[in-house]
Amino acid sequence: MARLHEYKGKEILAGFKVPTPAGQTASSPDEVLAAAKALNKPVVVKAQVWTTKRAAFGGIQFADSPEEAKAKSEKLFGLKVKDFEIDTLLVEEQITIEREFYCGIIIDDSAQCPVIIFSSMGGTGIEEIAEAHPDKVAKAEIDIQTGLRDYQARNLVRKTGIHGKLQMQLAGVLVKLWQAARKYEARSAEINPLVLTGDGKVMAADCRITVDDYAVFRHPDLGIDIARELNRPPSKLDKIAYDVEKDDYRGTFYFIQMEQDFSKDDGFVGFHGAGGGGSMMSMDAAHTQGFKLANFTDTSGNPAASKVYRAAKIILSQPNILGYFGSGSGVASQEQFHSARGLAKAFIEENLSIPAVIRLGGNGEDKAVDILTTSTKGLPAPVEGYRKDDTAQFCAERLRDLVDKNVLEPEPEPGRRFVKPSFDKPYSFATLTGSITFDHGACADCDHKVCVESCIPEILKVENGVPVLAISEEDAKAGKCIECLACEMECIYHGKRGAYIDLPIAGLDEYRREVA
Amino acid sequence: MSILVNENNKVLVQGITGREGMARARLMMDYGTQVVAGVTPGKGNQTVLDVPVFDTVQEAAENTEVDTSVIFVPAPLVRNAALEAIDAGLKLLVIVPDRVPIYDVLEIAKAAELNGARFVGPNTLGLLSVDRAVLGMMGGRAKTAKEWFKKGNVGVTSRSGGITSSIAYYLSRSGIGLSSIVHVGGDAIVGTPHPEVVKLFQHDADTNAVVMFGEIGTTQEEQVADLIESGQFTKPLIAFIGGKAAKSGTRFSHAGAIVEGNRGTHESKVRRLREVGAHIVENFDDIPKVTAGVLANLK
Ligand code: SF4
Ligand code: SF4
Numbered sequence: 001m002a003r004l005h006e007y008k009g010k011e012i013l014a015g016f017k018v019p020t021p022a023g024q025t026a027s028s029p030d031e032v033l034a035a036a037k038a039l040n041k042p043v044v045v046k047a048q049v050w051t052t053k054r055a056a057f058g059g060i061q062f063a064d065s066p067e068e069a070k071a072k073s074e075k076l077f078g079l080k081v082k083d084f085e086i087d088t089l090l091v092e093e094q095i096t097i098e099r100e101f102y103c104g105i106i107i108d109d110s111a112q113c114p115v116i117i118f119s120s121m122g123g124t125g126i127e128e129i130a131e132a133h134p135d136k137v138a139k140a141e142i143d144i145q146t147g148l149r150d151y152q153a154r155n156l157v158r159k160t161g162i163h164g165k166l167q168m169q170l171a172g173v174l175v176k177l178w179q180a181a182r183k184y185e186a187r188s189a190e191i192n193p194l195v196l197t198g199d200g201k202v203m204a205a206d207c208r209i210t211v212d213d214y215a216v217f218r219h220p221d222l223g224i225d226i227a228r229e230l231n232r233p234p235s236k237l238d239k240i241a242y243d244v245e246k247d248d249y250r251g252t253f254y255f256i257q258m259e260q261d262f263s264k265d266d267g268f269v270g271f272h273g274a275g276g277g278g279s280m281m282s283m284d285a286a287h288t289q290g291f292k293l294a295n296f297t298d299t300s301g302n303p304a305a306s307k308v309y310r311a312a313k314i315i316l317s318q319p320n321i322l323g324y325f326g327s328g329s330g331v332a333s334q335e336q337f338h339s340a341r342g343l344a345k346a347f348i349e350e351n352l353s354i355p356a357v358i359r360l361g362g363n364g365e366d367k368a369v370d371i372l373t374t375s376t377k378g379l380p381a382p383v384e385g386y387r388k389d390d391t392a393q394f395c396a397e398r399l400r401d402l403v404d405k406n407v408l409e410p411e412p413e414p415g416r417r418f419v420k421p422s423f424d425k426p427y428s429f430a431t432l433t434g435s436i437t438f439d440h441g442a443c444a445d446c447d448h449k450v451c452v453e454s455c456i457p458e459i460l461k462v463e464n465g466v467p468v469l470a471i472s473e474e475d476a477k478a479g480k481c482i483e484c485l486a487c488e489m490e491c492i493y494h495g496k497r498g499a500y501i502d503l504p505i506a507g508l509d510e511y512r513r514e515v516a
Numbered sequence: 517m518s519i520l521v522n523e524n525n526k527v528l529v530q531g532i533t534g535r536e537g538m539a540r541a542r543l544m545m546d547y548g549t550q551v552v553a554g555v556t557p558g559k560g561n562q563t564v565l566d567v568p569v570f571d572t573v574q575e576a577a578e579n580t581e582v583d584t585s586v587i588f589v590p591a592p593l594v595r596n597a598a599l600e601a602i603d604a605g606l607k608l609l610v611i612v613p614d615r616v617p618i619y620d621v622l623e624i625a626k627a628a629e630l631n632g633a634r635f636v637g638p639n640t641l642g643l644l645s646v647d648r649a650v651l652g653m654m655g656g657r658a659k660t661a662k663e664w665f666k667k668g669n670v671g672v673t674s675r676s677g678g679i680t681s682s683i684a685y686y687l688s689r690s691g692i693g694l695s696s697i698v699h700v701g702g703d704a705i706v707g708t709p710h711p712e713v714v715k716l717f718q719h720d721a722d723t724n725a726v727v728m729f730g731e732i733g734t735t736q737e738e739q740v741a742d743l744i745e746s747g748q749f750t751k752p753l754i755a756f757i758g759g760k761a762a763k764s765g766t767r768f769s770h771a772g773a774i775v776e777g778n779r780g781t782h783e784s785k786v787r788r789l790r791e792v793g794a795h796i797v798e799n800f801d802d803i804p805k806v807t808a809g810v811l812a813n814l815k
Pocket of ligand 2: 457
């Protein structure tokens with residue numbers, strides 16, 4: 001989930017005219033000083049981190065003077081809270097609080113609509129409050145077509161026993177919170193506490209908004225660079241992977257690193273799943289064999305072979321992994337030879353030095369296993385492929401066996417030795433995310449032209465004894481070439497090297513040099 | 517009988533001229549599904565796979581007898597495509613794409629409710645009634661789907677696409693045939709969640725027992741338990757809940773906790789289902805064995 005920091009949430013609320021305390025963010029003690037001076041009154045300094053109970057670790061500090069604010073902020077910057085380093089503080093005016101409320105919006109799966117919740121008691125421990133005092137909490141479903149109307153909000157607040165002007169003020173905030181949640185497509189939006197100040201104003205003292213990952217693309221103004229909920233800031237490799245996925249709607253590719261600092265004695269392997277349920281089960285199988293998983297990866301929903309290839313390259317960029325475990329549900333509806341080609345291409349380019357066990361059960365599994373194992377013969381490390389009647393447990397055992405027997409050193413810099421082929425008589429065209437080059441020098445002597453025959457969308461033809469595009473270059477680039485990798489991989493399968501598909505991954509080479 | 521789909525559904529494929537749409541339309545036809553029309557805005561007046569393609573669903577509905585739509589358009593375009601189909605009077609939609617924004621799904625859900633339509637998905641592999649018809653991409657090639665899934669009297673409902681076909685295959689391999697198999701979709705909000713599917717199985721004369729693959733998050737499995745408790749679902753239920761090892765569903769807000777209460781975790785799902793007498797399977801590979809035992813007791 002794409003969580004927004006308090007200050008960002010408050011900016012959004014302020015845009016909908018929900019009163020918030022005056023304040024601004026600061027990213028250094030000097031900025032804190034300046035912010036506090038500008039406010040010219042006692043301030044509160046609040047760490048911008050994703051955790052409840054910030055007060056417990058001193059993440060909320062009160063100061064009477066700008067100098068005090070600066071001094072206190074020095075202790076906060078750089079502090080680590082659940083793997084996140086504090087780099088931003090919100091400096092706000094202190095407010096006097098007469099009374100605290102809670103309001104929140106969530107999408108309820110059983111009602112299939114947004115639900116708004118208001119509680120006449122708010123602040124820390126709201127979940128316990130709601131349990132202990134159900135009469136103080138009111139909930140209502142929101143009609144997605146008509147939204148939350150003012151009178152509905154007033155009736156909601158009324159249910160908790162609040163009347164008159166305060167009822168109107170609170171209801172006004174509820175309607176605006178709904179509008180903000182709707183506009184920014186929030187999975188959840190909360191103000192806790194919503195406060196009544198000493199001078200009779202209703203104000204959002206805190207705010208947490210979580211935007212729907214799938215809707216982030218519609219809200220570039222939020223500046224979310226990775227629409228995923230992580231327990232730590234995204235790693236460089238997470239970001240590289242996310243960029244591969246971002247604009248490519250052909251299937252899904254999910255990648256997160258689970259561990260980054262480990263040596264080759266720690267027993268980590270790279271994991272490549274397919275489909276949520278099957279991946280979970282396969283991970284369990286790997287754990288049973290005593291492996292730790294360096295990453296979680298899922299390519300599913302019939303991804304292009306090029307996407308599977310990139311996933312494999314990214315997985316193999318993790319130093320010190322001892323093996324590669326690919327396993328999904330075991331009975332895939334998609335044609336498994338696409339994945340097999342993507343994996344085989346990556347393994348060949350990496351000159352694989354760690355054993356790989358891939359469970360390719362599903363449509364076209366025999367062909368898939370054949371492609372995977374035949375094209376990777378001769379690599380330093382063994383590659384084994386399995387089918388739907390082989391359980392995830394069995395495959396994990398196979399990997400255990402191979403890893404235990406493997407005497408090769410894992411590559412310090414994977415893929416280092418791979419050089420893109422330079423062809424005599426290159427013939428190239430662009431694809432959606434890369435380019436294909438044929439070596440017309442070698443192709444002229446090729447008697448099978450298997451590349452043309454295996455091209456699934458039939459966009460290649462033989463002309464003057466060599467393979468060329470049968471469609472326009474524009475069409476190929478626009479997606480008529482489905483990046484199935486068949487031309488290159490079938491050529492390799494048949495013992496030749498007449499085609500090469502270049503599928504760049506932005507930032508990966510640089511990353512590899514850095515970690516080596 | 518079977519649920520949701522059979523050989524009589526007249527199916528429209530939205531996005532039939534795209535990579536997925538065309539490939540999947542062909543596989544659905546091969547299996548026995550009556551695909552009668554396709555829609556791609558701006559690409560009407562042609563035929564794909566011997567099926568007429570129209571610019572709008574309304575036009576397809578006026579010229580053919582479509583009653584069902586399978587949607588294969590990019591996620592950002594799904595809302596429009598689904599609302600269009602509902603507006604044109606189609607009563608069953610299968611929304612295959614992944615990554616459909618949740619507010620779009622809510623809008624679709626509301627429109628479906630108002631028009632008496634039903635949708636499966638989003639983020640679904642689809643559904644299949646054995647030897648009758650398939651909607652979506654369940655099973656892949658028709659030939660393999662016929663080999664994998666044998667006809668019988670067990671229904672399958674699952675929140676994971678791959679697992680739907682693996683359960684169905686492993687059951688068939690152990691000689692347990694199937695009526696219909698449904699992937700409800702992997703998202704938090706889906707049109708036809710587990711409780712809806714089991715209600716349909718309840719009224720299906722061909723289904724004697726149901727195998728359910730649940731996962732952590734949402735309240736679908738607890739709602740199924742509620743249905744058993746209230747007597748609305750009375751057939752034997754064999755259930756496996758995945759995600760035991762996963763950290764108990766990270767809640768991202770207090771509001772979620774207030775609405776869902778203690779529901780949503782692996783533990784709560786298993787406990788609730790046990791309480792009402794469902795057969796909980798601990799080890800995935802034991803599903804066929806447990807199911808066979810349950811069926812033996814029925815006789
Ligand atoms: S690319 Fe390979 S298969 Fe195709 S013509 Fe050239 S050498 Fe032959
Ligand atoms: S040219 Fe044909 S075979 Fe080669 S990647 Fe593109 S679609 Fe596949």
